[in-house]
Amino acid sequence: MIIDEYYNGDPEEAIRLGTSKLVGAYGFCIMFEDIPETIYAIRSGSPLVAAHTEKGSIIASDMVALVSHAKHYFVLKENHIAKITKDEILVKNEYGDIYGPTIHHISWDVGAAKKGGYDYFMMKEIHEQPDALKNTITPRIANGLPDFSTDHVSDDIFMGINRIVITACGTAMHAGLIGKNMIERLARIPVTVDIASEFRYQNPIIDEKTLLITISQSGETADTLAALKLGKAKGAKTLSVVNVKGSSIARESDYVLYTHAGPEIAVASTKAYSVQLAVMYLIAFRLAYVTKNISDREAKSYMSELVNICDTVEEVLSFDAQVENIAKRLTKADDIFFIGRGLDYALSCEGSLKLKEISYIHSEAYAAGELKHGTISLITDNVPVIALATQPDVYAKVISNVQEVRSRGAKVILITDANASVDASLCDHQIVLPETSALFTPFISVVVLQYLAYYVSVEKGLNVDQPRNLAKSVTVE
Ligand code: M6R
Numbered sequence: 001m002i003i004d005e006y007y008n009g010d011p012e013e014a015i016r017l018g019t020s021k022l023v024g025a026y027g028f029c030i031m032f033e034d035i036p037e038t039i040y041a042i043r044s045g046s047p048l049v050a051a052h053t054e055k056g057s058i059i060a061s062d063m064v065a066l067v068s069h070a071k072h073y074f075v076l077k078e079n080h081i082a083k084i085t086k087d088e089i090l091v092k093n094e095y096g097d098i099y100g101p102t103i104h105h106i107s108w109d110v111g112a113a114k115k116g117g118y119d120y121f122m123m124k125e126i127h128e129q130p131d132a133l134k135n136t137i138t139p140r141i142a143n144g145l146p147d148f149s150t151d152h153v154s155d156d157i158f159m160g161i162n163r164i165v166i167t168a169c170g171t172a173m174h175a176g177l178i179g180k181n182m183i184e185r186l187a188r189i190p191v192t193v194d195i196a197s198e199f200r201y202q203n204p205i206i207d208e209k210t211l212l213i214t215i216s217q218s219g220e221t222a223d224t225l226a227a228l229k230l231g232k233a234k235g236a237k238t239l240s241v242v243n244v245k246g247s248s249i250a251r252e253s254d255y256v257l258y259t260h261a262g263p264e265i266a267v268a269s270t271k272a273y274s275v276q277l278a279v280m281y282l283i284a285f286r287l288a289y290v291t292k293n294i295s296d297r298e299a300k301s302y303m304s305e306l307v308n309i310c311d312t313v314e315e316v317l318s319f320d321a322q323v324e325n326i327a328k329r330l331t332k333a334d335d336i337f338f339i340g341r342g343l344d345y346a347l348s349c350e351g352s353l354k355l356k357e358i359s360y361i362h363s364e365a366y367a368a369g370e371l372k373h374g375t376i377s378l379i380t381d382n383v384p385v386i387a388l389a390t391q392p393d394v395y396a397k398v399i400s401n402v403q404e405v406r407s408r409g410a411k412v413i414l415i416t417d418a419n420a421s422v423d424a425s426l427c428d429h430q431i432v433l434p435e436t437s438a439l440f441t442p443f444i445s446v447v448v449l450q451y452l453a454y455y456v457s458v459e460k461g462l463n464v465d466q467p468r469n470l471a472k473s474v475t476v477e
Pocket of ligand 1: 169170171172173215216217218219220221224267268269270353354357472473474
C-alpha cells in the first residue's frame with residue numbers, strides 16, 4: 001500500500017520511499033501492474049534468498065525452498081533492491097548502483113528436501129541423525145583430537161575469555177543447556193545460557209572477555225540474531241553454531257562452526273538438535289584440552305566415544321515399535337510431565353517442547369528435585385510422568401523422585417541406562433537404553449523422546465510436520 005502511494009512510474013524510487021517509512025523487519029516481493037513478469041524484492045531484518053537458473057529465477061525466504069531447483073544462490077543484502085525476471089536478476093545497492101552479490105554453492109542434494117518414502121519429514125530426519133552426526137564430527141578430528149582447523153577457528157577464540165554466554169531459542173537453546181553442562185564440567189569456565197528474546201532486553205553483562213555462542217539451525221531466528229548483534233556491540237567474541245550456510249547469524253559472527261545436518265524441513269527440530277549437541281561437545285573437549293583441564297589421552301578418549309555414539313544412535317532407531325506402543329497410551333492425557341536431573345533435566349526440557357509442539361498436549365519439564373517445591377501438587381491419578389534416569393551420580397535421587405510421583409498416582413515411563421537395576425513395581429513402562437558412557441546418553445535419550453512426540457502426534461491424527469501456529473524459521477520478534 002505505502003509503496004503504491006509513492007508509485008509514479010519509477011518502481012525503485014517507490015520502493016525506496018515507501019520502505020523508508022517502515023519500522024521493523026520485513027521482506028517484500030513486489031509486482032507492479034504495468035511492469036509484467038517482473039518481481040522486485042527488498043528486505044530489512046527478514047531473510048530473502050534468490051537464485052537464477054536456466055529455467056528462470058526464484059526468490060524465497062529460506063534456502064531450503066531453492067534446493068530442488070538451483071545449485072547456486074545469493075542472499076539479498078539489507079536495503080538492496082533485486083529486480084527479478086525469468087532471464088536475469090539485477091541487484092542495486094542502497095545508492096542505486098548495480099551490485100554483484102556473493103554467490104553461494106548449494107551443497108545439499110535434492111533428495112534431502114524430499115520425504116524419501118517416510119510419511120513425514122520428521123521421521124526421515126530422526127533417521128538421518130547417525131549420518132548427520134558423522135558428517136558433523138568427522139571433519140573435526142585431527143590425530144584423534146578435537147580440531148577446528150577446517151573451520152578456520154583457531155584456539156585464539158578461547159584465549160583471554162573468563163566466561164561464556166550461550167544464547168538461542170527453543171530447541172537450539174536446549175542444546176545450549178547441554179553445552180553449558182559439558183563446558184563447565186570439563187573446562188571449568190562459567191557458562192550462562194539465555195533465551196535470546198530475554199537476553200537482548202536485560203542489558204546483559206558482556207565484555208571483550210566474554211565468548212558469546214549463538215546456536216541456530218536456520219541462522220535466521222530474529223531474536224538470536226539481535227542477541228548476537230548486541231553481544232558484538234558490547235565487545236564479545238562471537239561464535240555461532242549454525243546449520244544453514246551463509247545465513248544471517250553465520251554472516252554476523254566472528255567465527256562459525258557449521259553443523260552438517262542437511263536441510264531440516266519438519267518444524268519440530270530433531271537432527272539439527274543432535275548435531276548442535278555434537279558441536280557443543282566438540283567445543284567443550286577442545287576448550288578443556290587447550291586449557292589443560294583434560295589430558296591428551298582423555299581428549300582422545302572423549303573423541304572416540306563421540307564417534308562411537310553415532311552407531312549407538314543407529315541402534316536406538318530400532319526402538320520405534322516400543323515407543324509407539326507407549327505413545328498410544330498417552331494420547332488422551334491432558335498434561336504430561338518430564339523429570340530428570342543434570343543432563344537429563346536439559347533433555348527433559350527438549351522432550352517436553354517436542355511433545356507439546358506437535359501433539360498439542362500440555363507438558364512441562366521439571367528438575368526432579370524441584371517437584372516438592374510446587375509441581376508435585378499437579379500429580380494426580382494417571383498423570384503421565386516421563387522420568388529420565390541415565391546419570392549414575394544422581395540416579396538414586398531421581399529414583400526417589402519417581403517413587404514420590406508414583407505414590408501420588410502418576411503413570412511413570414522410566415528411561416534408564418543399561419546398568420540401572422530397576423524394581424519393576426517402580427514404573428509402568430521402562431525403556432532401557434544401550435550401554436553408553438553417561439556423558440553421551442543425551443544423544444540416544446533424545447531419539448526416544450523424539451519418537452514419543454512423533455507417535456503421539458501421529459496417533460492423534462495431527463500434521464506432524466506442520467503444527468498449527470508455528471513456522472520453521474522465526475524471522476520476526
Ligand atoms: O532456527 P533456530 O534453530 O534458531 O530455531 C529456534 C527455534 O525456533 C526452534 O528450535 C524451535 O524451538 C523448534 N521448532 C523446536 O522443535
